[in-house]
Each structure stands twice: as C-alpha cells, then as structure tokens.
Amino acid sequence: MSKSARWDSKDESKHLPIYQHKHNLIQAVKNSTFLVVTGETGSGKTTQLPQYLHEAGFCKKGNIGITQPRRVAAITVAQRVAQEMQCTLGREVGYQVRFDDCTSQDTVVKYMTDGCLLREILADPGLSQYSVVILDEVHERSLNTDILLGLLKKLFSSPAKASKGRSRPLKVVVMSATLETDKLSAFLGNCPVFTIPGRTFPVTCMFGTAVGPKDTESTGYVKEVVKMALDVHSSEMAGDILVFLTGQSEIERACDLLFEKAEAIDYRYDVQDQTVEGLLILPLYGSMPTDQQRQIFQPPPPGIRKCVVATNIAATSLTINGIKYIIDSGFVKQLNHNSRVGMDILEVVPISKSEAQQRAGRAGRTSAGKCFRIYTKEFWEKCMPEYTVPEIQRTSLTAVVLTLKCLGIHDVIRFPYLDSPEERFILEALKQLFQFDAIDRRGRVTQLGELMVEFPLHPGLTRAVLKAASLSCQDMLLPVAAMLSVENIFIRPGHPDKQKEADKIHRALAAKSGGMNDFATLLTVFQLCKSSDRPSEWCRQNWIHWRALKSAFSVETQLREILLRLQQKRDFPVETFDGNKGELFRQCLCTGYFTNVARRSVGKVFCTMDGHGSMVQIHPSSSLFDQEAELNWVIFHDVLVTSRVYIRTVCPIRYDWVKDLLPKLHEVDVYELSSVAREEVTDEEMMKWETREAAKRQPEVSAEDVMKKLEKRNNEATVSDARARYLQRKQQRQQNKAL
DNA sequence: GAGCACTGC
Numbered sequence: 001m002s003k004s005a006r007w008d009s010k011d012e013s014k015h016l017p018i019y020q021h022k023h024n025l026i027q028a029v030k031n032s033t034f035l036v037v038t039g040e041t042g043s044g045k046t047t048q049l050p051q052y053l054h055e056a057g058f059c060k061k062g063n064i065g066i067t068q069p070r071r072v073a074a075i076t077v078a079q080r081v082a083q084e085m086q087c088t089l090g091r092e093v094g095y096q097v098r099f100d101d102c103t104s105q106d107t108v109v110k111y112m113t114d115g116c117l118l119r120e121i122l123a124d125p126g127l128s129q130y131s132v133v134i135l136d137e138v139h140e141r142s143l144n145t146d147i148l149l150g151l152l153k154k155l156f157s158s159p160a161k162a163s164k165g166r167s168r169p170l171k172v173v174v175m176s177a178t179l180e181t182d183k184l185s186a187f188l189g190n191c192p193v194f195t196i197p198g199r200t201f202p203v204t205c206m207f208g209t210a211v212g213p214k215d216t217e218s219t220g221y222v223k224e225v226v227k228m229a230l231d232v233h234s235s236e237m238a239g240d241i242l243v244f245l246t247g248q249s250e251i252e253r254a255c256d257l258l259f260e261k262a263e264a265i266d267y268r269y270d271v272q273d274q275t276v277e278g279l280l281i282l283p284l285y286g287s288m289p290t291d292q293q294r295q296i297f298q299p300p301p302p303g304i305r306k307c308v309v310a311t312n313i314a315a316t317s318l319t320i321n322g323i324k325y326i327i328d329s330g331f332v333k334q335l336n337h338n339s340r341v342g343m344d345i346l347e348v349v350p351i352s353k354s355e356a357q358q359r360a361g362r363a364g365r366t367s368a369g370k371c372f373r374i375y376t377k378e379f380w381e382k383c384m385p386e387y388t389v390p391e392i393q394r395t396s397l398t399a400v401v402l403t404l405k406c407l408g409i410h411d412v413i414r415f416p417y418l419d420s421p422e423e424r425f426i427l428e429a430l431k432q433l434f435q436f437d438a439i440d441r442r443g444r445v446t447q448l449g450e451l452m453v454e455f456p457l458h459p460g461l462t463r464a465v466l467k468a469a470s471l472s473c474q475d476m477l478l479p480v481a482a483m484l485s486v487e488n489i490f491i492r493p494g495h496p497d498k499q500k501e502a503d504k505i506h507r508a509l510a511a512k513s514g515g516m517n518d519f520a521t522l523l524t525v526f527q528l529c530k531s532s533d534r535p536s537e538w539c540r541q542n543w544i545h546w547r548a549l550k551s552a553f554s555v556e557t558q559l560r561e562i563l564l565r566l567q568q569k570r571d572f573p574v575e576t577f578d579g580n581k582g583e584l585f586r587q588c589l590c591t592g593y594f595t596n597v598a599r600r601s602v603g604k605v606f607c608t609m610d611g612h613g614s615m616v617q618i619h620p621s622s623s624l625f626d627q628e629a630e631l632n633w634v635i636f637h638d639v640l641v642t643s644r645v646y647i648r649t650v651c652p653i654r655y656d657w658v659k660d661l662l663p664k665l666h667e668v669d670v671y672e673l674s675s676v677a678r679e680e681v682t683d684e685e686m687m688k689w690e691t692r693e694a695a696k697r698q699p700e701v702s703a704e705d706v707m708k709k710l711e712k713r714n715n716e717a718t719v720s721d722a723r724a725r726y727l728q729r730k731q732q733r734q735q736n737k738a739l
Numbered sequence: 740g741a742g743c744a745c746t747g748c
Contacts, residue, residue: 070746098748115748144747181747249742286745311744333744391746399748456748488743505740558748620741642742 013051013084016044016196021549025049025194026056029132029171031154034191038178040198041361046136046174047081050109054085056168059108060172062131067114068144070317071097078102078111083602085109098456099554110401114144118403122453123149125407130170138176138184139354140251141418142315147400149174150416151407152267153188155414158452179354180387187418201364203326203371210328211375213382221329222250226257228327229307232372233279240306242314244359245350246333251283251309252494258307271650276583277531278303283308284318287487290547296320314357319365321359325364328356330379336394339428342612343639352388393421398459402438403428405445407451431668435465435595447571453563457485464592470573471561475689478563479526480519482556482647484637489525490621491543502543509542510623518622518649519589519637534732581718596645602630606647609658612663614639619646633658 001185011018028035039045050064068074078095095111103110116133122354127133133152138145153285174184178195185193191277210224225243231397232241245251258281280300284293300306303635308320312332328497332351337344351359356373361370371471373380392400395444404412409461413426433439443455455462461481483489490506493499513524525542529549532538539546549680564573577584592685598606598616608614618625624634635658637649 113747115746119748140746142746158741197747247742247744287743313745313747317745335744490742499741640743646741 005516006157013044013048014046017042017199018048019046021194021196022048024054025260026052027193029053029058029173030056032192033169033171033260034188035171035173035180036184036188036191036193037173037175037196038181038193039175039196040177040200041365042199043196045196046077047084049175051081051085054109056117057240058131059132061442062170063107063129064109064132064134065117065127065130066109066111066134066136067117067145068111069114069137069140069145071100071113072317073137074111075100076112077101078693080110080256081111096343114142114148118144118151119230121403122403122406122614127170128614132173133214134173136175138174139179141388141392143400145397146390146392146418147403149187149418153416154409156247161708183418187416200361201368202364203360203364203369205360205371205373208220208372208374209382210374211379212654213376218651221245221258221331221374223327224252225327226254226261228374229258230261233307234325235324238305239367240300240320240322241308241310241325241327242320242362243315243327243329244273245309245329246331248285249494251285251311254309255281255283258309278305279713280304280306281454282306282308284308284314286308286311286313287545293318293330299579310368314362317318317357318563319362323365324367324369326360326369328371328373328375329358330356330373330375330384334394337425339397339422340422340612341614342428343614343645344608345641346397350379350383350385352385354387354456356380356384356618357495392417392421393419395423396426397421397429398432402433402445402449402453402459405433405439405443406450410443432595433459434668435518435664436460436592437462451572454566455559457481457559460595461485462592464588465559465563466573467591468588469567470575471577471584471588473584473588474563476523476562477588478556479552480522480558480589482552483522483526486552487545487548489522489545491545492621493543505542506621506706509621512708515623516622517651519651520585521623522649523702525549526556527729533618583654583657586651586653589635589651590653590657590661594658595665596636596638596647597653597658597662598636606634609665614645616647619648619649622648622650624650624652 009404018025024039024339028033046066048502050066053059053064066077068077074097076166079089082089082091082093087093089095090102090104090278091106093111094107096103096116097113098115135145135148138149142506155170169616171187172189176184181193181195185191186206208224208228211221222245225245229241229243244546245254258279278330284296297309297319299322306322308313308323314320320531328351330350331348333345334349335344336389360369360371363371373384399712401412403414404698409415412430413423430439430443433449435443436448436452438452438459440446448463451466452459452462455465457465461484464615465474465477465481468474509525509528510518512522512528513520525544526549529535529544530553535549536546538544540550576588579587580677589637597612599609601607601615604617606618608616616636619640626629631652633653633655634647636647636648638647638650640646640648643647
C-alpha cells in the first residue's frame with residue numbers, strides 16, 4: 001500500500017461524525033465502568049472508538065475486545081481498522097470467528113463474534129486479558145449478546161471478581177442504534193449515555209392500502225408487492241428497488257410475476273429527463289448458491305433498473321449499494337419456540353415498527369430514498385409491535401442454561417436478563433438438562449454436563465456423541481451430529497421433473513444405508529461425498545448442497561478435536577456394550593433422543609412420549625414414510641408444523657432401548673427444579689424432597705403407565721392454532737391464484 | 740404425499 005493511500009484512509013476518518021467527540025468519548029470511558037454509546041449507521045463508532053481507546057493507552061494493560069453478532073461483520077471491520085491503523089491484519093488488529101482465528105501474541109484490538117467471547121468467558125470468567133470490552137449492535141438483541149450483557153453486569157455486582165487478576169478495572173462499552181437506550185442505561189446502573197449523530201439520508205415512508213389489521217395472515221401481499229414494484233419502475237426516477245418478502249417460494253413467485261408483467265411494459269418512460277428502459281429482476285435468499293448471490297452486488301447495465309427481491313437477509317446481513325426504493329411487505333418468517341408443546345414452529349408474522357424502520361433505512365445509504373409500505377397506517381398502529389421480541393424470549397434455552405450453570409450461575413431464573421424469558425422456558429431447559437444427566441436433582445452441573453458444555457451442539461446431540469465416544473464408536477455419530485447442525489443438505493428443486501429426479505436419487509442414497517434410518521442416510525451421504533474424488537461434482541449429481549456439506553466437514557473436524565481434547569482428560573467415561581453390534585448406532589442415538597420418542601397410535605399417526613403427547617406424522621421426505629411394517633417405535637430429530645405436524649429425520653427403535661429412559665421424562669417435578677434454580681432450598685428441605693421423590697418412585701413409574709396416560713391425550717387443540725393459520729394462508733394463496 | 744427466515748459456537 002502506498003503512503004498516500006494510508007494517509008487518505010486516516011484522513012477520511014476525521015470527517016466521520018464521531019471524530020469531533022473523540023476527546024469526550026475517551027473521557028467518558030475513563031470516568032465510568034459502563035457506558036452506552038448510541039449512533040445510527042455511518043457514525044463511525046464501530047471502527048473509530050477502538051482506535052481512540054488504543055491511542056489513549058487502554059491497550060497497555062489489557063486488550064480491547066469488540067463483539068459483533070455476525071462473522072462477516074467481525075472480519076470486514078477488522079480488515080478496515082487494520083488498514084486505518086496501518087498494520088497487518090492479525091498483528092495489532094485481529095479477529096476471531098468460528099473456524100477462523102486471525103489473532104496473534106501482538107493482537108491488542110480484537111474483533112470477534114459474540115459467541116466467541118462467550119466461549120472465552122467459559123475459560124476465563126473474569127476476562128482478565130481485556131481492559132475494555134465493547135458490545136456492538138446490541139439493539140439487534142442476539143441471544144449471545146443478551147447473555148453477555150447479563151454476565152458483564154453480574155461480574156460487577158461482585159467487585160472482587162471484577163478486579164481479580166487485573167491491575168486496572170475492566171471497562172464495558174455497549175453500542176446500540178438509538179433505540180431503547182434509556183432501558184440499557186437503567187439496566188447498567190444508570191450509566192451515562194453518549195450520543196453520536198449519524199450520517200444517513202432522509203427516507204420518505206408511505207403507507208399503502210393492501211394489508212389492513214384484518215389481514216395479519218394474508219399472503220395477498222405478494223401480488224401487491226409486484227404491482228408496487230412496477231408502479232415504482234414506471235413512475236419514479238432512476239434508482240434501484242429492494243423488495244422485502246418472507247421466503248424462497250414467495251420470492252420465486254414474485255419474480256415470475258414481475259417477469260411476466262415487466263415484459264408487457266412498453267419501455268421508454270421519460271421521468272424527468274431520466275429514461276428508464278428496463279428492469280433487472282434478481283431474487284436473493286440465504287440458501288441460494290453464493291455465485292448467484294454475488295450478481296446482486298454488481299451495478300446494473302446503463303439505463304437498466306435493478307430490482308432485488310429478498311428475504312430479511314437484506315435487512316442486516318447484506319448491504320446492496322444504490323438502493324433508492326424499498327417495498328416492504330410488512331412480514332417476516334420467524335422461528336418461535338413453543339414451550340407449551342415443546343416444539344419450534346416456523347411462522348409468518350408481522351414485523352415490528354423498529355424492523356420496518358430498519359428496512360426503510362436501507363434506502364438512505366447513499367442518497368435520499370423512498371419506502372413504500374404495502375400495509376395501512378392502521379396496520380402499523382394496531383398489528384405491529386414497537387420492538388421485535390428478543391431472541392432470548394422465543395428460543396429454546398437448554399444450551400444457554402447449561403452455559404450459565406457451568407459459569408457457576410445456579411440461579412438461572414434471577415439472572416440479570418435485560419428482558420427475562422418466560423419462567424416456563426427456563427424450567428423446560430432445566431428439565432431437559434436433568435433428563436440428559438447434565439445437571440443433578442439440585443441443579444448442579446454433573447461431570448457429564450461439564451463435558452457437554454464444550455460442544456457447540458444441541459445438548460441432546462452432544463449426549464449421543466458422548467455416549468458413542470464412551471463406546472468407541474464416535475466415527476458413526478460425529479458426522480451425523482455435524483450434518484444435523486448445518487442447514488438442510490438435500491436440494492429439492494421447484495420444477496416437477498427435476499423434483500422427481502432429485503427424489504429418486506435421494507431415495508437411492510437412503511437405500512444404500514439400509515433404507516430404514518434417516519440418520520444413517522446422513523452418515524452415508526457424508527462418507528460417500530468425503531471419499532469422492534470430486535466432492536463438489538458428486539454433490540451436484542446427487543442433488544446435495546455442496547456448501548452445506550462443506551460446512552458439515554469442518555464442523556465434524558471441530559467436534560472431533562474437542563472430543564479428543566476431552567478424552568485426554570482423566571475422567572472421560574468408558575462403557576462396554578453387550579448388545580447386538582448392529583444396533584449400536586441406534587442405541588447411541590436413543591441416549592440423546594429419548595426425549596423425542598414417538599409410538600404408533602392409529603394408522604399413520606404417532607404419539608410423542610415427551611409428556612405433551614402430540615399427534616405427529618412422518619414427513620414424506622423421510623425414508624420411513626409409507627413403511628408400515630414393524631414400525632411402532634421411532635425417534636426423530638425435529639418437528640415441523642405445516643399442513644400437519646410432521647417429524648423429520650426419523651429412525652425406528654426397539655421399545656426395550658428406551659424402556660428404562662422414558663420414566664425419566666415424567667419423574668421430574670419442574671417446580672422443585674425451579675426452587676433449586678433459585679437456591680432457596682435448605683439442606684433440610686432437600687432431604688424432605690429427596691424422601692418424597694423416593695416415595696413417588698415407589699411404585700416406580702413404568703413406561704407402560706406413561707403410555708396409557710398419553711394415549712388418552714390429544715394435542716390437536718394445542719397445535720391447531722398454528723395449523724389453522726397455515727391452512728388459512730394456503731386457502732388465501734389458492735384464491736389469489738384463481739383470480 | 741412434501742412449504743426451511745436469519746444468525747452463531
């Protein structure tokens with residue numbers, strides 16, 4: 001890099017809005033333990049503040065750590081700052097994300113993902129190597145950032161811990177867009193708030209007429225969005241369009257419609273001397289091939305207007321330059337955990353007002369823009385919440401609770417959450433951890449739990465991996481665990497002919513592994529691809545996502561390394577297996593999935609044994625779909641609620657294998673666990689409880705009892721709401737089609 | 740008889 005180029009980037013940073021506040025900012029950090037910094041995008045806070053603190057000498061006795069919710073952000077910001085500080089990336093300025101550690105002994109300014117810092121805390125709860133920790137993008141309320149906030153707050157509630165092993169107290173800076181800053185400040189002991197003006201252009205927002213308060217489940221918005229895009233194209237000045245929809249199929253349908261309609265337009269509109277001739281239509285969603293995604297960022301040919309039709313991926317993860325017009329459907333697809341039925345349900349819901357503003361803001365990055373909302377003002381007022389429900393309140397907390405417990409936080413209910421999750425979410429997590437033997441009856445982490453927390457996996461999957469390792473058959477389970485923790489690897493194309501072809505090939509792959517076990521199919525795919533000479537070509541031929549499989553390979557390697565490290569410790573469990581060797585794989589799976597057992601009830605319907613007694617069916621993508629014979633007991637990886645309640649990734653088991661485990665699902669008294677969580681039980685009370693528990697187990701709850709109890713129940717009522725909404729949407733879609 | 744948004748360790 002030339003000297004002048006260096007000088008330019010340094011000089012440029014002086015024009016950022018944050019520059020004139022440099023001195024005051026440094027003072028503010030010096031003067032208080034916690035500081036909230038707010039500023040809209042473009043203020044320069046993410047790149048400049050760490051540099052100011054570095055200049056002010058904060059790195060002399062510790063490092064500066066900055067967290068980001070996303071990998072790409074951590075990497076690109078670190079690159080930019082290394083450039084501005086005129087050093088090689090990985091020396092003074094570095095970054096650390098999963099699978100990619102670009103730091104060294106010299107690193108003093110470290111960008112990382114929030115998940116990485118959480119892992120570091122597990123090894124060093126006092127964060128002794130840091131002098132300043134900066135949490136960035138806190139307004140996004142990612143699960144890990146929320147946990148970090150609570151942990152840092154708690155660290156200072158016992159000053160001894162906070163100053164342990166350090167000569168100078170830790171400073172914490174929390175950076176957020178200008179939302180809810182009062183709440184953040186109050187949470188952190190009424191700490192000072194520092195506001196930096198942003199540098200964005202005004203965006204004019206307009207409401208539409210298509211979606212009103214009664215249309216919260218409507219999908220008529222696809223047609224409306226298309227109409228709006230064409231309106232913009234024919235009547236607005238030059239500038240690209242970004243459309244927000246909820247998913248792949250919707251996007252493809254919208255693009256098809258746009259193609260049809262756009263062809264009918266007589267190009268040559270003169271809009272204030274700007275000739276708009278054509279429209280370039282580009283879909284954008286996460287599972288799209290990366291090279292296809294790249295096209296989105298190329299500027300359109302002269303005289304052509306670009307119209308990107310995207311999922312929420314374009315709201316935060318990707319920034320497209322040149323966007324001047326936003327068309328907002330007002331909906332998003334969101335995964336919500338339902339603790340009442342113990343399932344995750346993916347559903348289409350209205351976005352929050354803050355999310356709508358975020359979407360609109362995407363039009364004002366380079367010049368003034370316009371945002372067309374297809375919903376009415378009334379919909380905005382009545383149907384859209386102020387803020388998006390934070391992830392911590394709509395996700396399964398099993399892994400998080402185990403992490404907290406391993407950090408010595410036993411009272412997970414009264415942990416300082418910025419927004420507390422519902423108590424039943426926490427109770428459900430405690431119950432599951434108890435069932436996996438990760439915690440004991442008093443809520444203390446067991447030896448097994450200490451091992452489990454090391455794995456970046458769902459605890460059940462970890463449990464199965466550890467069981468396999470103790471029986472020396474980890475080679476079967478590690479690939480499966482990896483395959484289940486990456487995105488879906490099977491491609492199912494939209495065209496009916498190709499769909500048939502893909503299905504046929506996938507069935508053949510299942511047959512190669514015995515044809516009766518979806519977990520085994522995953523193992524087979526993993527092995528076949530890995531041993532192939534040209535793995536990417538193999539994937540293309542077999543309708544497998546190469547990108548997904550590649551990440552499964554790296555996950556498997558990482559899991560293997562973690563396991564090896566743990567096995568070198570002394571107390572790693574070793575067991576012997578005296579059953580049928582051919583059943584070893586499935587029995588290991590049962591150890592992790594006995595919470596996901598279902599028994600055939602009537603015909604195709606199975607009944608879950610998890611205490612909810614949900615009625616489920618095997619998903620048609622499973623190799624067990626339509627297999628009638630000898631299939632009375634199954635375990636499954638997950639549940640999908642659409643037209644029916646489906647279980648996916650299924651494996652037949654023998655009742656004998658789970659017979660002794662099933663009662664464990666029902667002997668836990670969650671309310672007792674909750675008192676344990678609160679640490680309100682004295683030893684005396686505990687004794688009483690243990691006796692009572694012992695009495696309860698006498699006569700022991702048998703698996704048969706559990707079955708009888710569950711046979712009587714029917715969950716139709718509990719999942720019917722989600723299902724009814726789905727059917728309603730489907731009906732509406734068909735009506736729209738007919739029109 | 741099939742409807743998976745987006746992150747992260």
